[in-house]
Amino acid sequence: MRILVALAVLLAGTAAMAQDKTPLNAADSDPVRLGWMQGFPPAADKQVRWDNSSMWAFPKTRWSFSHWRELMPSTAVRRSGPISVFPRAERRDIDAITLVPLGATTPMTWEQSLAANYTDGIVVLHKGRIVYERYFGALKPDGLHIAFSVTKSFVGTLAEILIAEGKLDPQRTMASYVPELAGSGFGDATVRQVMDMRTGIAFDEAYGGIDGDVFRMSLAMGGVPRPKDYAGPDGIFANVASLKKAGAHGGDWVYRTPNTDALAWVLEQVAGQSIAAQIEARFWSKLGMEQDASLQVDPVGTGFTGGGFSPALRDMARFGEMLRLGGRWQGAEIIPAAAMAAIRKGGDAPAFVAAKYPGLAGGSYASQWWHRAGGQFMAVGIHGQGIYIDPKAEMVIARFGSHPVATNRVINVTTLPAYDALAAHLSGR
Amino acid sequence: MRILVALAVLLAGTAAMAQDKTPLNAADSDPVRLGWMQGFPPAADKQVRWDNSSMWAFPKTRWSFSHWRELMPSTAVRRSGPISVFPRAERRDIDAITLVPLGATTPMTWEQSLAANYTDGIVVLHKGRIVYERYFGALKPDGLHIAFSVTKSFVGTLAEILIAEGKLDPQRTMASYVPELAGSGFGDATVRQVMDMRTGIAFDEAYGGIDGDVFRMSLAMGGVPRPKDYAGPDGIFANVASLKKAGAHGGDWVYRTPNTDALAWVLEQVAGQSIAAQIEARFWSKLGMEQDASLQVDPVGTGFTGGGFSPALRDMARFGEMLRLGGRWQGAEIIPAAAMAAIRKGGDAPAFVAAKYPGLAGGSYASQWWHRAGGQFMAVGIHGQGIYIDPKAEMVIARFGSHPVATNRVINVTTLPAYDALAAHLSGR
Numbered sequence: 011m012r013i014l015v016a017l018a019v020l021l022a023g024t025a026a027m028a029q030d031k032t033p034l035n036a037a038d039s040d041p042v043r044l045g046w047m048q049g050f051p052p053a054a055d056k057q058v059r060w061d062n063s064s065m066w067a068f069p070k071t072r073w074s075f076s077h078w079r080e081l082m083p084s085t086a087v088r089r090s091g092p093i094s095v096f097p098r099a100e101r102r103d104i105d106a107i108t109l110v111p112l113g114a115t116t117p118m119t120w121e122q123s124l125a126a127n128y129t130d131g132i133v134v135l136h137k138g139r140i141v142y143e144r145y146f147g148a149l150k151p152d153g154l155h156i157a158f159s160v161t162k163s164f165v166g167t168l169a170e171i172l173i174a175e176g177k178l179d180p181q182r183t184m185a186s187y188v189p190e191l192a193g194s195g196f197g198d199a200t201v202r203q204v205m206d207m208r209t210g211i212a213f214d215e216a217y218g219g220i221d222g223d224v225f226r227m228s229l230a231m232g233g234v235p236r237p238k239d240y241a242g243p244d245g246i247f248a249n250v251a252s253l254k255k256a257g258a259h260g261g262d263w264v265y266r267t268p269n270t271d272a273l274a275w276v277l278e279q280v281a282g283q284s285i286a287a288q289i290e291a292r293f294w295s296k297l298g299m300e301q302d303a304s305l306q307v308d309p310v311g312t313g314f315t316g317g318g319f320s321p322a323l324r325d326m327a328r329f330g331e332m333l334r335l336g337g338r339w340q341g342a343e344i345i346p347a348a349a350m351a352a353i354r355k356g357g358d359a360p361a362f363v364a365a366k367y368p369g370l371a372g373g374s375y376a377s378q379w380w381h382r383a384g385g386q387f388m389a390v391g392i393h394g395q396g397i398y399i400d401p402k403a404e405m406v407i408a409r410f411g412s413h414p415v416a417t418n419r420v421i422n423v424t425t426l427p428a429y430d431a432l433a434a435h436l437s438g439r
Numbered sequence: 440m441r442i443l444v445a446l447a448v449l450l451a452g453t454a455a456m457a458q459d460k461t462p463l464n465a466a467d468s469d470p471v472r473l474g475w476m477q478g479f480p481p482a483a484d485k486q487v488r489w490d491n492s493s494m495w496a497f498p499k500t501r502w503s504f505s506h507w508r509e510l511m512p513s514t515a516v517r518r519s520g521p522i523s524v525f526p527r528a529e530r531r532d533i534d535a536i537t538l539v540p541l542g543a544t545t546p547m548t549w550e551q552s553l554a555a556n557y558t559d560g561i562v563v564l565h566k567g568r569i570v571y572e573r574y575f576g577a578l579k580p581d582g583l584h585i586a587f588s589v590t591k592s593f594v595g596t597l598a599e600i601l602i603a604e605g606k607l608d609p610q611r612t613m614a615s616y617v618p619e620l621a622g623s624g625f626g627d628a629t630v631r632q633v634m635d636m637r638t639g640i641a642f643d644e645a646y647g648g649i650d651g652d653v654f655r656m657s658l659a660m661g662g663v664p665r666p667k668d669y670a671g672p673d674g675i676f677a678n679v680a681s682l683k684k685a686g687a688h689g690g691d692w693v694y695r696t697p698n699t700d701a702l703a704w705v706l707e708q709v710a711g712q713s714i715a716a717q718i719e720a721r722f723w724s725k726l727g728m729e730q731d732a733s734l735q736v737d738p739v740g741t742g743f744t745g746g747g748f749s750p751a752l753r754d755m756a757r758f759g760e761m762l763r764l765g766g767r768w769q770g771a772e773i774i775p776a777a778a779m780a781a782i783r784k785g786g787d788a789p790a791f792v793a794a795k796y797p798g799l800a801g802g803s804y805a806s807q808w809w810h811r812a813g814g815q816f817m818a819v820g821i822h823g824q825g826i827y828i829d830p831k832a833e834m835v836i837a838r839f840g841s842h843p844v845a846t847n848r849v850i851n852v853t854t855l856p857a858y859d860a861l862a863a864h865l866s867g868r
Contacts, residue, residue: 047739047740050704050707050713050741051674051675051676051677051741052739052740057739058740059739060512060738061661077740079508079513079514079515080512080513080514080736081512082512083510083511083512083513084508084512084513085509086583086731088581088730152517154515232490238667245480246480247479275479278479279479284479301517302515309488309489309490310476310480310481310486311481311486311487312479312480
């Protein structure tokens with residue numbers, strides 16, 4: 011109970027910051043400046059911990075997001091082979107680019123936009139060369155950072171690959187692949203509906219509070235300590251199997267993280283391999299990655315594919331660049347053409363309208379990827395994580411952040427105009 | 440309480456096996472055969488978990504020892520640079536070598552000795568070439584395995600390096616480096632006494648049971664779940680600081696794990712760097728390692744230097760080979776000559792006599808390394824982990840195991856005669 015009360019305070023605090031108070035800005039919340047986890051051992055008031063959930067509370071998140079595996083169990087996603095070194099053509103003119111956040115009138119510079127969104131790291135590729143790269147806070151170039159729901163786009167990409175290889179039928183029901191889902195809300199959803207987040211599952215993706223679906227999911231997976239009398243689902247898949255239907259499948263797009271974990275369950279059964287092993291075999295061992303990545307696991311060893319992946323920043327950029335290049339890397343096919351086409355095609359735009367996502371008018375969501383009207387597509391994680399691919403501008407951006415507010419509805423307001431301004435600048439428009 | 444009862448059963452079970460019952464042999468306890476953690480998700484009776492302590496109970500240890508980071512938080516010890524590939528000169532005649540375990544009369548073959556000691560992996564270098572390499576159970580050549588107290592020898596080596604560099608004075612007291620130790624039993628011990636395990640700390644290194652010092656240490660570091668009303672030391676260093684003196688320092692050698700954690704505390708303060716970072720900077724980035732290694736951390740991020748390191752087998756062999764070569768690797772000095780000499784010198788033999796360690800008559804312990812009378816020295820971890828360096832035979836062995844019995848007093852009985860027979864064989868004796 012003490013833990014729950016502490017959590018309630020922490021999570022309510024996050025919500026309060028978004029609504030009432032002004033949180034510390036990026037400079038004042040700098041984790042090095044605040045001394046989080048410094049000293050051997052760190053002093054009590056400088057500790058960032060799993061067991062009291064302080065790791066989830068801004069501004070300590072500015073440390074925890076760059077140290078995820080030190081807080082929870084994880085499994086390795088290993089690199090191999092020679093590193094693919096990006097050529098560099100760094101440009102000093104980028105910091106001064108100006109943009110106007112959505113709904114605002116006062117312009118800010120690119121450099122200001124990084125602080126506004128609590129950027130921990132950002133790398134920009136133009137035509138395959140690094141034109142810009144910065145690290146802030148607790149993140150180093152060789153460090154890992156939690157990517158949250160960017161993880162989902164790796165899972166969606168694996169799904170499209172398995173479909174292209176004829177191993178997965180997107181029109182089959184979830185229960186036909188995973189019998190344990192038969193009694194759940196997912197049972198009669200098709201794989202495609204789950205991939206595109208168009209299920210009618212009863213799950214409210216609201217962050218904060220200790221009685222919501224997100225908190226129950228966290229308890230199930232061990233993201234937060236369980237109370238002594240815990241009797242809820244034991245593990246990520248058990249949580250998925252416990253969810254019911256609130257409405258029909260195939261309706262409007264609604265963002266619900268358990269869709270991804272349910273999809274991962276199918277993919278693990280179909281491939282006979284964990285998602286971590288699949289990401290390693292398909293991507294991490296093939297793209298000249300620099301660093302092993304890490305996937306958070308639950309108490310029974312299941313990877314949190316809805317949001318538990320921690321890669322290094324430049325490795326995330328390599329994945330994005332491979333997608334920009336049509337699924338090929340140094341002459342090898344990483345993603346079959348049919349899978350690549352399916353990812354690029356995007357989703358049903360009318361189904362996406364009601365979500366009213368800032369900066370995504372005319373966009374869509376499909377195969378666990380976000381699509382903008384201009385052909386850009388992206389992987390997005392709470393608190394400002396992202397892979398952004400703008401094929402027309404030949405630009406790829408990988409970004410980590412630790413914004414105090416979870417939803418990218420707030421963060422996109424600055425990020426997307428910044429990316430648009432940069433794309434125009436790099437394209438000489 | 441339920442957790443504690445479950446633990447008592449598990450730990451008592453381990454003790455019972457050693458005393459009364461015959462545990463499953465290596466083949467029958469094979470973790471793949473038993474199906475531990477297979478399936479997505481694994482069935483309830485196939486799970487190996489931290490939160491119910493099943494990870495600590497043989498035969499599930501045959502899986503958990505090869506999957507440590509999936510069970511507890513950890514920090515990375517990263518490799519870098521080109522891999523140093525060992526030349527191979529594998530010999531088929533090794534399996535048939537015969538030996539007689541200490542106190543026995545019936546000989547067994549080398550191959551039989553591997554099963555007798557529940558070997559998970561073993562690699563033998565002769566003159567720098569791999570002459571023998573085998574993997575069993577859940578371990579793969581590119582996998583990590585908990586090395587338990589082999590970790591200590593990395594810490595002792597770091598200590599000798601810092602002494603050689605003039606940054607650490609072994610004659611100073613522990614409290615003079617770490618004021619928090621002033622009130623503890625370690626306060627007036629010298630660094631050297633701690634390095635050589637000749638302190639009078641009140642700590643009984645007995646495994647099993649839920650009221651012993653080892654269990655209390657595990658609770659402090661989060662190796663086992665804490666009961667709800669836990670009020671003991673919070674973290675590895677807090678546990679060290681809580682220990683009292685049972686007798687004078689500087690007497691006989693007595694093996695007590697907290698000596699290493701106390702030493703690590705001093706080294707972290709002196710170097711201003713965690714032990715994980717020091718192992719990375721001194722060894723893992725310099726010896727052409729193949730795999731990032733992993734160090735288990737406690738709830739406040741402190742590495743468990745008494746026994747939490749998980750390297751890959753061949754990487755452990757690289758470290759051993761570097762020591763055999765006098766602290767040098769491919770032309771570079773990894774360990775200063777003075778530090779190397781201090782490690783090779785060994786400890787006070789009379790202080791070691793009372794311990795009556797099988798196979799170590801005339802041996803000693805110093806700088807967190809074990810020394811045999813024949814000049815061989817070794818790093819040793821419970822359940823059969825080890826790095827064995829025989830300079831005269833120009834032989835280095837790295838070994839991982841999951842023997843049901845913790846103490847190497849049982850395991851050495853077979854291992855040391857096997858190593859001696861192999862040394863004689865390779866030397867043409």
